Amino acid sequence: MQSKVGLASEPLIEASGLTKQFGSVQALMNLNLRVMPSEIYGLLGPNGAGKTTTIKTILGLLEPTSGWIKVGGFDPAVNPIEVKSKIGYVAENPIVYDSLSPRDFLEFVASIRKTDQTCTNRLVTQLASAFDMANYFDSPIATLSLGMKQKVAIIAALIHQPLVLLLDEPLNGLDAKSSRIVKELVSFHAEKGGAVLFSTHIMEVAEQVCTRIGIIDQGKVIAEGTLSQLKGKTEGKGSSLEEVFLKLTHEEDEVADTTRMLREIILKNEVS
Amino acid sequence: MKLAEAWYLSRIPYKEVVYRSIADEKGRMWWGAFGQKHSGKEDQSDSELTKKALKIAKFDKIIVAIFSVVVSAVPFFSSFFGAAAHSLVSSAVLSIAVTFGLTTLYAIQTLSSFVNTESSVLLSTLPVARDDFSLITLFSFLRSVDYIVVSSILSQVVLTAYLSASLLATLVMFIASVISAVFATTAALWFSRVFQKNLLRGGRSRANTVLRLAFILMWGFLLVVVGFLFSIPLYIVPNLEQMMLGGGNVPSILLSLLFPFSPGIVIGATVYSNVPLTTASMASVATVGYGLFAVLAGKWSLGTVKRISQGSGVKIAREIAKDFSVKTRSPLLGYVFKDVKIASRNPATAFFFALPALETVLITLIISSFELLKTTVVLISASMGGLFVLLLPLALLSAEGRGFEYTKTLPVSSRKITVAKALVSTATYIPVPMALICLSLIKPFASISSIFIPLLMIGAVTSASVFEVKIFLGSAARGKIAAVVNDLEKLVVGGFTVLAPIVAYSVVFLKSFDHVLSILAMGGTVLAEITVAFYILRLTGCDSKNT
Numbered sequence: 082m083q084s085k086v087g088l089a090s091e092p093l094i095e096a097s098g099l100t101k102q103f104g105s106v107q108a109l110m111n112l113n114l115r116v117m118p119s120e121i122y123g124l125l126g127p128n129g130a131g132k133t134t135t136i137k138t139i140l141g142l143l144e145p146t147s148g149w150i151k152v153g154g155f156d157p158a159v160n161p162i163e164v165k166s167k168i169g170y171v172a173e174n175p176i177v178y179d180s181l182s183p184r185d186f187l188e189f190v191a192s193i194r195k196t197d198q199t200c201t202n203r204l205v206t207q208l209a210s211a212f213d214m215a216n217y218f219d220s221p222i223a224t225l226s227l228g229m230k231q232k233v234a235i236i237a238a239l240i241h242q243p244l245v246l247l248l249d250e251p252l253n254g255l256d257a258k259s260s261r262i263v264k265e266l267v268s269f270h271a272e273k274g275g276a277v278l279f280s281t282h283i284m285e286v287a288e289q290v291c292t293r294i295g296i297i298d299q300g301k302v303i304a305e306g307t308l309s310q311l312k313g314k315t316e317g318k319g320s321s322l323e324e325v326f327l328k329l330t331h332e333e334d335e336v337a338d339t340t341r342m343l344r345e346i347i348l349k350n351e352v353s
Numbered sequence: 354m355k356l357a358e359a360w361y362l363s364r365i366p367y368k369e370v371v372y373r374s375i376a377d378e379k380g381r382m383w384w385g386a387f388g389q390k391h392s393g394k395e396d397q398s399d400s401e402l403t404k405k406a407l408k409i410a411k412f413d414k415i416i417v418a419i420f421s422v423v424v425s426a427v428p429f430f431s432s433f434f435g436a437a438a439h440s441l442v443s444s445a446v447l448s449i450a451v452t453f454g455l456t457t458l459y460a461i462q463t464l465s466s467f468v469n470t471e472s473s474v475l476l477s478t479l480p481v482a483r484d485d486f487s488l489i490t491l492f493s494f495l496r497s498v499d500y501i502v503v504s505s506i507l508s509q510v511v512l513t514a515y516l517s518a519s520l521l522a523t524l525v526m527f528i529a530s531v532i533s534a535v536f537a538t539t540a541a542l543w544f545s546r547v548f549q550k551n552l553l554r555g556g557r558s559r560a561n562t563v564l565r566l567a568f569i570l571m572w573g574f575l576l577v578v579v580g581f582l583f584s585i586p587l588y589i590v591p592n593l594e595q596m597m598l599g600g601g602n603v604p605s606i607l608l609s610l611l612f613p614f615s616p617g618i619v620i621g622a623t624v625y626s627n628v629p630l631t632t633a634s635m636a637s638v639a640t641v642g643y644g645l646f647a648v649l650a651g652k653w654s655l656g657t658v659k660r661i662s663q664g665s666g667v668k669i670a671r672e673i674a675k676d677f678s679v680k681t682r683s684p685l686l687g688y689v690f691k692d693v694k695i696a697s698r699n700p701a702t703a704f705f706f707a708l709p710a711l712e713t714v715l716i717t718l719i720i721s722s723f724e725l726l727k728t729t730v731v732l733i734s735a736s737m738g739g740l741f742v743l744l745l746p747l748a749l750l751s752a753e754g755r756g757f758e759y760t761k762t763l764p765v766s767s768r769k770i771t772v773a774k775a776l777v778s779t780a781t782y783i784p785v786p787m788a789l790i791c792l793s794l795i796k797p798f799a800s801i802s803s804i805f806i807p808l809l810m811i812g813a814v815t816s817a818s819v820f821e822v823k824i825f826l827g828s829a830a831r832g833k834i835a836a837v838v839n840d841l842e843k844l845v846v847g848g849f850t851v852l853a854p855i856v857a858y859s860v861v862f863l864k865s866f867d868h869v870l871s872i873l874a875m876g877g878t879v880l881a882e883i884t885v886a887f888y889i890l891r892l893t894g895c896d897s898k899n900t
Contacts, residue, residue, distance in 0.1 A: 165762060176755050193687055204675070214677070
């Protein structure tokens with residue numbers, strides 16, 4: 082970890098009144114978020130709810146229309162270099178330099194992040210071995226599968242042992258073994274005092290990994306808390322996070338109607 | 354499937370190829386949100402970007418087609434001015450040679466995306482017969498070079514018809530132009546395919562790197578030769594004409610067997626009566642042979658396109674890594690290494706690295722007829738090398754591609770990026786002064802102070818590179834699409850920066866006839882440019898807080 086977290090009461094990620102407008106589309110609407118040290122905050126939401134926009138805004142890739150953000154006490158609009166130094170980021174679709182090999186790419190990332198040679202080699206060796214990358218470590222990234230690219234992106238995000246991890250669907254394309262390893266890595270990171278913002282569509286993952294969950298819909302956090310707190314908000318009707326989620330996003334009835342209609346269409350129509 | 358229907362459907366994979374070559378490889382749209390104060394406009398939707406990318410591609414194609422018409426017509430100008438008695442022959446030959454080079458180079462820019470089988474993925478999932486699918490893929494491939502090929506053939510045929518007033522000569526020119534177009538597209542396809550295969554093989558093999566370097570040199574050489582032919586047709590035409598039509602001599606026999614000289618001589622034989630019979634006969638046989646070879650080349654291209662459409666023929670070798678060690682460097686050096694690796698692995702940008710080496714060859718050619726290394730030759734050579742190197746910062750920016758989306762998440766300032774790219778460009782220029790100094794050992798400088806000219810130019814090249822990258826980053830910050838269309842602006846500023854010290858030298862020398870004073874004026878200009886570049890970088894340093 083870059084620096085041991087001294088003030089456990091200070092949030093490592095804090096966003097207040099965050100608004101982001103893309104032309105006529107309101108991606109974020111007065112979004113408030115706090116992620117404390119040792120916390121794994123799950124960001125759940127339907128497609129287009131604003132999860133990726135939230136993460137990109139925290140990272141400083143997008144400038145908020147209004148509101149403010151602090152990462153480890155720094156504002157990404159004022160101190161982008163400091164903020165980016167503290168963050169390890171895994172994008173939803175791993176976009177890396179296709180013509181480089183994982184080794185070339187990790188050398189580039191480690192150089193930019195000014196990591197120590199010995200520590201980096203130890204960490205990369207452990208992670209690459211854990212992810213069974215021996216056959217792929219010197220192949221162009223363009224020739225790798227989605228899962229393998231995701232593994233490269235995950236190692237790159239951890240290479241400087243950051244204070245904050247921003248993970249946007251990090252389990253995309255990963256096999257069961259690698260998914261398990263990533264979940265464990267996330268837990269170790271939190272154990273060490275780091276903060277994790279974990280965006281996912283998979284309810285089971287959020288249930289297993291996250292210590293606190295925020296449900297985002299139409300650019301706003303509509304509910305927040307531990308799993309049991311969220312269940313409480315739906316008056317005990319939801320037994321799983323999926324049901325809680327559908328209830329809170331008011332999609333429960335819509336899903337029921339849609340599936341009924343689809344059932345009729347598929348069962349009644351003959352396949353040509 | 355009807356041909357018209359296949360042609361219509363081919364626009365889908367073609368659009369994908371165009372989009373990839375503009376967006377994925379050039380990647381400039383993704384530079385937005387990086388420049389000053391995150392002010393990149395990220396509110397353009399993907400569909401808008403795609404439409405704009407396609408519009409730009411069409412505009413690009415039209416511009417290149419117009420340029421192709423001009424390029425193919427220029428060699429014929431010597432005929433208009435009566436440069437030689439039978440200059441139609443060498444004009445036709447030069448025109449074909451130049452359009453071959455231009456078509457090949459242009460095709461390489463798009464074909465590196467085309468040889469990626471993913472470009473056909475959209476259609477491959479549909480219930481389309483395998484042969485129809487191959488036909489569609491072939492048409493999508495032809496769409497990438499259609500304007501340039503048609504326009505150059507038309508201009509060559511029309512000019513030959515006008516100058517020769519012979520139907521037979523016009524027909525031969527048409528056949529020769531078609532053969533040249535087939536050779537050019539086949540060569541580009543072959544080159545892109547081999548390059549792609551070499552890259553996909555992966556591993557840390559030095560043999561692969563050497564092979565890539567050989568290809569880079571080969572195509573860089575082609576570029577220089579094309580530029581050379583294009584710039585001096587008026588000087589080259591009369592000598593070539595004499596050499597080609599000289600009856601019975603060895604050069605004329607050899608030339609009559611080589612494409613595009615053979616069809617050129619056949620054109621001459623149909624128009625002029627004094628072309629030696631042996632030369633004309635050999636040229637006719639050779640032209641027929643090249644026609645047959647073009648058919649074979651076309652068949653190979655068809656087969657290759659078919660294999661691309663079916664996703665076969667790509668072999669990926671996995672080499673087991675012996676260790677997972679990574680070498681960390683300073684951030685600046687890390688960025689430089691990354692830039693060199695990426696640009697040298699992209700067939701569309703790789704040959705820019707070969708230019709300085711080829712520049713050295715060119716210098717040798719230029720000076721071979723002089724006893725001394727005259728100051729004018731040094732001025733021209735040094736500035737030409739600088740102008741060639743100006744293409745590199747643009748190539749390095751293009752080669753970033755979509756990967757830059759990731760780099761934006763790293764703690765790296767735009768100043769570091771600018772410096773890294775300027776360093777790579779400057780390093781590419783270094784062989785030019787080295788070559789000149791080495792050559793001065795054989796042919797001494799007319800004035801010893803000339804040694805400072807290429808050395809001072811290093812500073813001008815560095816400044817020009819800084820200006821080019823800064824203009825790019827500035828326009829990228831204003832809007833994503835704007836960055837795509839301002840290559841000209843960057844080149845003009847870069848060109849001015851490179852040429853200003855040369856102009857300063859020349860002006861002072863013409864006034865004073867004093868080499869030392871001229872060098873001082875040149876040095877002063879370079880110093881001023883470097884000062885401005887440093888000032889801009891310092892400003893960027895302040896901006897980096899917001900980068």
